[in-house]
Amino acid sequence: MIVSIVDLSRHVGQTVTLQGWLYHRRDSGKLVFLVVRDGTGLCQCVVARGPDTDSFFEDCRRLGQESSLRVTGVVRADPKQVGGHELTVTHVEIVQNAENYPITPKPHGIDFLFRHRHLHFRSRRQWHILRVRHTLVDEIRGYFNRNGYTLIDTPIFAPSAGEGSQTLFSVDYFGEPVFLAQTGQLYVEAACMAFGKVYCFGPTFRAEKSKTRRHLTEFWMVEPEIAYADLDAVIAVAEDFICSIVQRVLSDHRADLEFLGRDVAALERIRAPFYRITHRQAAEILRGPKARELLERDLAQKSARIAEVQKLIAEKETQAKAGGVKEWQKEKLAADAADLREELADLEVEVQNIPHHMQLAANFDPNGDLGGSDETIISRLHDRPVFVTHYPKGCKAFYMKLNAEDRTRVNNVDLLAPDGYGEIIGGSQREEDLTTLRDRIHEDGLNEADYEWYLDLRRYGTVPHGGFGLGVERTLAWLCGLKHIRETIPYPRMMGKIYP
RNA sequence: UCCCCGAUAGCUCAAUGGUAGAGCGGCCGGCUGUUAACCGGUAGGUUGUAGGUUCGAGUCCUACUCGGGGAGCCA
Numbered sequence: 001m002i003v004s005i006v007d008l009s010r011h012v013g014q015t016v017t018l019q020g021w022l023y024h025r026r027d028s029g030k031l032v033f034l035v036v037r038d039g040t041g042l043c044q045c046v047v048a049r050g051p052d053t054d055s056f057f058e059d060c061r062r063l064g065q066e067s068s069l070r071v072t073g074v075v076r077a078d079p080k081q082v083g084g085h086e087l088t089v090t091h092v093e094i095v096q097n098a099e100n101y102p103i104t105p106k107p108h109g110i111d112f113l114f115r116h117r118h119l120h121f122r123s124r125r126q127w128h129i130l131r132v133r134h135t136l137v138d139e140i141r142g143y144f145n146r147n148g149y150t151l152i153d154t155p156i157f158a159p160s161a162g163e164g165s166q167t168l169f170s171v172d173y174f175g176e177p178v179f180l181a182q183t184g185q186l187y188v189e190a191a192c193m194a195f196g197k198v199y200c201f202g203p204t205f206r207a208e209k210s211k212t213r214r215h216l217t218e219f220w221m222v223e224p225e226i227a228y229a230d231l232d233a234v235i236a237v238a239e240d241f242i243c244s245i246v247q248r249v250l251s252d253h254r255a256d257l258e259f260l261g262r263d264v265a266a267l268e269r270i271r272a273p274f275y276r277i278t279h280r281q282a283a284e285i286l287r288g289p290k291a292r293e294l295l296e297r298d299l300a301q302k303s304a305r306i307a308e309v310q311k312l313i314a315e316k317e318t319q320a321k322a323g324g325v326k327e328w329q330k331e332k333l334a335a336d337a338a339d340l341r342e343e344l345a346d347l348e349v350e351v352q353n354i355p356h357h358m359q360l361a362a363n364f365d366p367n368g369d370l371g372g373s374d375e376t377i378i379s380r381l382h383d384r385p386v387f388v389t390h391y392p393k394g395c396k397a398f399y400m401k402l403n404a405e406d407r408t409r410v411n412n413v414d415l416l417a418p419d420g421y422g423e424i425i426g427g428s429q430r431e432e433d434l435t436t437l438r439d440r441i442h443e444d445g446l447n448e449a450d451y452e453w454y455l456d457l458r459r460y461g462t463v464p465h466g467g468f469g470l471g472v473e474r475t476l477a478w479l480c481g482l483k484h485i486r487e488t489i490p491y492p493r494m495m496g497k498i499y500p
Numbered sequence: 501u502c503c504c505c506g507a508u509a510g511c512u513c514a515a516u517g518g519u520a521g522a523g524c525g526g527c528c529g530g531c532u533g534u535u536a537a538c539c540g541g542u543a544g545g546u547u548g549u550a551g552g553u554u555c556g557a558g559u560c561c562u563a564c565u566c567g568g569g570g571a572g573c574c575a
Binding site: 024026027028029030031032033035044046048049064065080081082099100101102103104105106107108109110111112167182183204206208209210211212213214215216219220221338345346349352353356369371372373422423424425426469470471472473474475485496 | 501504505510511512513523524525526530531532533534535536537538566567568569570571572573574575
């Protein structure tokens with residue numbers, strides 16, 4: 001009977017067949033240990049030399065990493081083994097003996113791994129992350145589908161820049177220059193006047209020349225849009241939506257998160273209500289003593305850690321040079337030292353940036369946008385996500401509704417994820433008044449003719465409405481506690497990176 | 501666009517300006533319970549590219565290419 005590794009607990013004592021790939025192999029004279037993966041999990045399969053296994057024993061001993069094979073054997077529960085089960089092998093069918101698989105169990109560089117991305121996500125860590133991504137995407141769709149939203153797919157070819165300022169990819173469209181969409185928002189606004197509550201979900205493209213751990217040139221975004229909604233209603237949906245995502249990932253992926261080293265308890269603390277502050281309050285925090293104290297404390301802690309790490313590296317090196325140390329111990333010590341050196345390099349960059357960040361925060365312009373470091377400060381001063389509302393209109397898009405009490409501000413909201421993961425949601429109430437919207441288009445120097453269809457929405461049955469966009473990859477990076485966004489998508493597209 | 505760092509065997513890294521090395525991976529052999537197994541043997545190189553300094557360059561200098569990290573900008 002062909003069984004998936006994930007289902008082995010239901011087949012203890014039975015003879016089953018696994019179909020998969022060889023993750024790792026060790027042999028010990030009369031035994032071969034085949035660690036097999038089948039896409040649902042890992043299972044160690046033990047082949048003992050004997051009359052019954054003679055026909056394939058030698059072949060198993062020489063089997064290369066990632067060889068494809070069918071393994072038949074008796075399932076045994078063994079809590080010590082990965083996955084909790086082990087197979088005592090009675091038969092092996094080698095589908096292909098793979099030779100010289102490039103990704104070995106030893107450390108590799110980032111460049112090498114991502115040049116082999118088509119193989120890289122067979123590795124455990126990447127496999128765990130992409131499983132969580134699957135559930136995140138499923139819950140995004142599920143949440144909106146359960147709550148009466150209609151999916152509206154928006155175009156990827158866009159005739160003009162949706163929001164004006166950003167750098168977009170230009171494409172030749174039968175001789176006419178068009179752009180790859182950076183948002184489906186304007187289109188989804190039109191759809192919400194037809195369906196009430198809608199969302200679009202797809203890839204978006206930004207041509208910004210940003211080479212950082214938070215940027216991709218192609219990333220996925222979900223954008224709900226709700227008719228008869230003001231800013232408070234938009235915030236309420238965003239909060240409920242995030243809670244729902246967190247709960248779903250916690251319930252389905254605790255083991256994956258633990259494998260990834262995520263602090264699961266911190267995720268469990270993500271509950272409504274989130275913090276809610278205005279941009280003006282954020283400015284006060286940044287310019288005030290709390291921000292300075294946070295960064296000063298940070299500087300002290302990181303400096304202390306640098307000294308500690310330097311000491312640890314020196315100790316490892318001394319131990320490695322001492323007499324009587326086995327080769328594998330030396331290797332382990334060298335690997336530890338390499339990890340420590342990497343941490344040291346990161347710390348040094350952070351420490352180097354802190355004075356700059358302190359200056360940026362202290363001199364924060366109350367009429368300016370929050371920078372990346374400002375967002376980090378705000379989020380780190382709170383233990384749950386923070387909604388920041390009412391930004392100056394100058395730093396936001398033309399379609400955001402001007403605030404009734406303060407016409408220099410807009411009814412917008414950004415959600416800052418904890419721990420410096422940055423802005424994962426950006427949204428607003430939209431300007432529904434035809435005249436005001438037209439003025440804003442002109443103020444931003446945009447061509448009114450490009451937006452005639454959009455202005456129609458304000459001519460024919462305009463209503464208060466709003467929505468937001470959530471970046472899937474940044475959200476996943478936060479959920480999994482990842483350092484770099486490139487791990488959150490199967491095929492990352494970054495500046496200067498398009499292979500494979 | 502700017503700043504910092506890097507490029508040596510398939511991979512990860514060593515090598516005072518003076519004969520290019522190790523570990524892993526590969527291949528061959530050994531070992532009955534391994535967990536990045538271990539032990540012995542073996543093959544593997546135009547030191548990113550182009551110039552320059554020098555008796556001599558992996559090492560020093562210049563430019564370029566590619567990569568990493570950061571700043572700005574952003575989801």
